[in-house]
Amino acid sequence: MSRNCCTCQHLKRPEIDRRLAGGEPVALARDYDLNPSSLHRHRTNCLKLASSKIKKDAVRGSAAIELLPSKETLSSAYLELRARIDQVVEQAQEQRSLNVAISGLNSIRQTLDSLARLAGHLQPASTQVNVAVQNNVNVGAVQIAERLIQAFDHEPETKARIARVLLEDDHEHTS
């Protein structure tokens, strides 16, 4: 009967697995109070991740990222494509095979779009939010109240009616 894997029973197993799959060395065992040998066995036997394979995959991934075109490359490729489209359209018009030429160019454009997306150049435009903070509300209230008191100081009933209307208005806003 095989013995139980300590890492499999660890509370933070998902995190450990994620880090191992990311190519981190078994030295990360220290972060989780695990034995490096035990972690190595877990990676090989439980996760079936041989270290050489991880390294190879990581290198391959890095290389793939490095191979993705830069913004500048993509930009020049698009410009080149536009020039070629003009040429092809002219030629196709002469040879009366416009549809074929356009569909071919469309596939090239789609490939470029995919590459640009992979390289992270095609991000949606960020939304700009403008927040204006009005900090003179209280001052306004003081001034308005003072103006009302001055205007209706000798008409207490009018003042009371205005106050009631304002309060009703406030109730409507809050409800």
Next chain:
Amino acid sequence: MNTHREIAYRIDPALWMREVLGIAPRPWQEKFLCAPRGASMLALTARQVGKTTAAAVGMAHSASALGQEQTCAAHPRMSALHSLAGLIRAYSENTLFQFLETNHESELFDRQILFLR
């Protein structure tokens, strides 16, 4: 506080009394509180009808809702001034009090004066 509500409380002390302090003013108290600025008021009333309360509400409203910097009250009995101060403190927590004595005996009954700042 909403701007509308704030204006309403500032212009109507009786409303402020009712809504903020939770005390329903009597008709004469309402009339007293809503009197024009600088008006001389004379209230001929019985005992225990809320004279001190009305004065305290008016002063607390001036201090807290209108932001009036200083109010002065005088009374022949110091105990009355203390009860007035106690009420004002209950209605307007941030009001500071200062009891001062004055030498102008002819102007004040018992040389006691209450300043609200």
